[in-house]
Amino acid sequence: MSALAVDGLTKYYGDVRGVEDLSFSVREGEVFGFLGPNGAGKTTTIRTLMGFLRPTSGTATVLGRDVRDEAELIEAKRDVGFLPAEPAFDESVTGRRILDYHARLKGDDRRSELLASFEPPLDRPVGEYSRGNEQKLAIVAAFMHDPDLLVMDEPTSGLDPLLQDRFHGFVRGEREAGKTAFFSSHVLSEVRKVCDRVGILRDGRLVTLESIGEILSRSGKRVRVQVAEDVGPAAFEMPGAHGVSGGEVISFTFTGEYGTLLDRLREYTVLDLDVEEAPLEEVFARFYGNGGDPTGRDGADEGNPDTQGRGGTDPEGDRP
Amino acid sequence: MTREVLRYEGRRRLKGSVYLGVGLGLFALLFAPFYPAVKESGEQLQEYVENLPPAIRAAFGLDAFTTIEGFLATEFYAFAWVLLLGVYLAYRAGGAVAGDVESGRIDMVLSAPVSRAGVVLGTVGSLLVPIAVCNLLVPPAVYATVLLAGETIAVPRLLAVHALSVPYFLACVGIGTVLSVAVGRASVAERGAIAAVFGLFLVDTLTTTDPDLEPVGAVSPTRHYDPTAVLVRAEYDLVGAGVLLAGTVALVAVAVVVFRRRDLT
Numbered sequence: 059m060s061a062l063a064v065d066g067l068t069k070y071y072g073d074v075r076g077v078e079d080l081s082f083s084v085r086e087g088e089v090f091g092f093l094g095p096n097g098a099g100k101t102t103t104i105r106t107l108m109g110f111l112r113p114t115s116g117t118a119t120v121l122g123r124d125v126r127d128e129a130e131l132i133e134a135k136r137d138v139g140f141l142p143a144e145p146a147f148d149e150s151v152t153g154r155r156i157l158d159y160h161a162r163l164k165g166d167d168r169r170s171e172l173l174a175s176f177e178p179p180l181d182r183p184v185g186e187y188s189r190g191n192e193q194k195l196a197i198v199a200a201f202m203h204d205p206d207l208l209v210m211d212e213p214t215s216g217l218d219p220l221l222q223d224r225f226h227g228f229v230r231g232e233r234e235a236g237k238t239a240f241f242s243s244h245v246l247s248e249v250r251k252v253c254d255r256v257g258i259l260r261d262g263r264l265v266t267l268e269s270i271g272e273i274l275s276r277s278g279k280r281v282r283v284q285v286a287e288d289v290g291p292a293a294f295e296m297p298g299a300h301g302v303s304g305g306e307v308i309s310f311t312f313t314g315e316y317g318t319l320l321d322r323l324r325e326y327t328v329l330d331l332d333v334e335e336a337p338l339e340e341v342f343a344r345f346y347g348n349g350g351d352p353t354g355r356d357g358a359d360e361g362n363p364d365t366q367g368r369g370g371t372d373p374e375g376d377r378p
Numbered sequence: 379m380t381r382e383v384l385r386y387e388g389r390r391r392l393k394g395s396v397y398l399g400v401g402l403g404l405f406a407l408l409f410a411p412f413y414p415a416v417k418e419s420g421e422q423l424q425e426y427v428e429n430l431p432p433a434i435r436a437a438f439g440l441d442a443f444t445t446i447e448g449f450l451a452t453e454f455y456a457f458a459w460v461l462l463l464g465v466y467l468a469y470r471a472g473g474a475v476a477g478d479v480e481s482g483r484i485d486m487v488l489s490a491p492v493s494r495a496g497v498v499l500g501t502v503g504s505l506l507v508p509i510a511v512c513n514l515l516v517p518p519a520v521y522a523t524v525l526l527a528g529e530t531i532a533v534p535r536l537l538a539v540h541a542l543s544v545p546y547f548l549a550c551v552g553i554g555t556v557l558s559v560a561v562g563r564a565s566v567a568e569r570g571a572i573a574a575v576f577g578l579f580l581v582d583t584l585t586t587t588d589p590d591l592e593p594v595g596a597v598s599p600t601r602h603y604d605p606t607a608v609l610v611r612a613e614y615d616l617v618g619a620g621v622l623l624a625g626t627v628a629l630v631a632v633a634v635v636v637f638r639r640r641d642l643t
Contacts, residue, residue, distance in 0.1 A: 110642040140489035163490035
């Protein structure tokens with residue numbers, strides 16, 4: 059049985075499209091990343107799965123229960139933990155009382171265990187919490203009943219890097235314990251770290267559903283380099299480099315082998331170098347073009363011949 | 379599950395409810411020093427009151443103003459109790475569910491195995507806390523006011539005026555709740571609830587003196603709860619209380635149906 063199955067799901071807000079004809083499923087025991095730029099429809103999908111929104115057409119099941127049927131979905135929710143994009147609590151209430159409330163609503167088998175990893179100041183009113191502490195409280199509240207399925211909407215957006223790592227560790231641990239996790243993100247590196255499979259959403263439609271390996275090979279790095287020598291952007295034109303531009307600081311997106319990049323850098327005196335994850339929007343623009351057909355792979359391949367057949371590259375070597 | 383929502387939300391309202399009840403009690407006590415002068419003016423003042431336009435007399439529950447019962451009914455119950463507390467409860471009910479939806483607080487609650495109906499019922503139920511607390515704290519304060527003014531009052535009437543206020547306040551909560559689940563923004567629902575209860579009060583008072591329009595005023599909760607009649611004439615309108623309870627049930631039922639069908643965005 060699929061932990062989550064989405065079938066032809068369409069949600070319109072009046073005339074505005076939220077998502078259109080979405081179909082995918084999440085297998086039991088896998089970590090599924092739901093990737094897309096802001097406004098792509100990730101939150102709409104998740105809120106429909108949680109029964110907060112009614113599908114315009116199509117349907118979905120959560121742990122085999124139809125999301126359109128409140129009574130069925132309530133049964134499913136006994137085994138589902140949900141972490142919203144921006145968790146909010148009554149500001150006058152202490153964290154401890156929030157957790158007591160949720161314990162009575164659904165149980166708290168793992169409260170103390172989770173509090174050991176994510177420790178919000180329980181005796182202070184939530185109104186005094188920082189964004190990070192509120193997120194920690196939400197993580198404990200969402201998962202303390204030890205759910206089989208974890209649904210998370212941009213779970214690390216309010217966390218500092220240290221806590222992001224801790225959270226990713228938590229998700230990996232859940233997977234090892236046989237749990238299923240479904241989470242949305244607009245950060246490719248995060249999805250890379252913890253996901254088995256990825257669905258990419260763009261403008262309310264599912265673009266492609268592929269293995270993490272394929273995504274990895276196609277994403278690329280944003281490189282910014284400043285060298286002592288007086289060279290133009292042309293100096294960094296090489297296989298795998300896209301959109302090379304700039305003057306003093308030259309920037310480009312690089313999807314090739316690291317060796318090629320390093321060899322080229324060694325030819326100069328590097329004053330400053332910055333290599334970071336390419337923003338998702340940029341990855342999309344490169345693969346699918348702006349305004350191109352987002353549903354097929356043909357456009358992608360035309361747009362970026364360099365990435366053909368480079369599957370399996372795993373520069374960080376840390377994917378599960 | 380409704381019970382858990384009720385317990386949490388009710389406890390959250392306890393402190394504010396005590397402040398509210400104490401405040402209303404102190405407000406009632408303020409009138410103790412004024413009464414002897416009112417009683418003194420006797421006939422003259424009574425004559426003046428009886429010559430006021432009927433709508434004004436209806437609005438302020440003016441009857442037997444120079445008796446302690448009539449004085450309290452007008453000065454305290456007609457305004458602070460019926461209008462102020464009624465409007466306040468509708469306002470709080472208006473902001474309750476709407477505020478939780480707008481802020482996203484409801485997401486965490488509804489991610490638990492809780493029905494939307496349970497959330498509405500628990501939230502409505504939690505507003506029984508301010509109603510109960512005020513009805514516990516205010517009668518002793520009013521009784522003290524009477525004693526301080528050197529008067530006596532029939533305790534059964536005092537108890538009845540409070541007991542019969544409960545269905546009235548529930549109806550106000552019901553009005554606020556319907557707006558709360560139907561309107562997307564809490565501030566709009568809150569203001570709408572204030573306008574609705576106050577508007578209905580105006581409809582009641584403006585129609586009460588016109589035989590043709592008089593039945594129209596029956597849509598207002600204030601028509602079915604008259605502290606002056608209870609305190610001055612010992613008239614206990616049990617039918618009115620029944621109408622208010624039935625109205626509350628209908629309003630809450632509508633709220634549940636509306637809220638179950640709604641998208642939570």
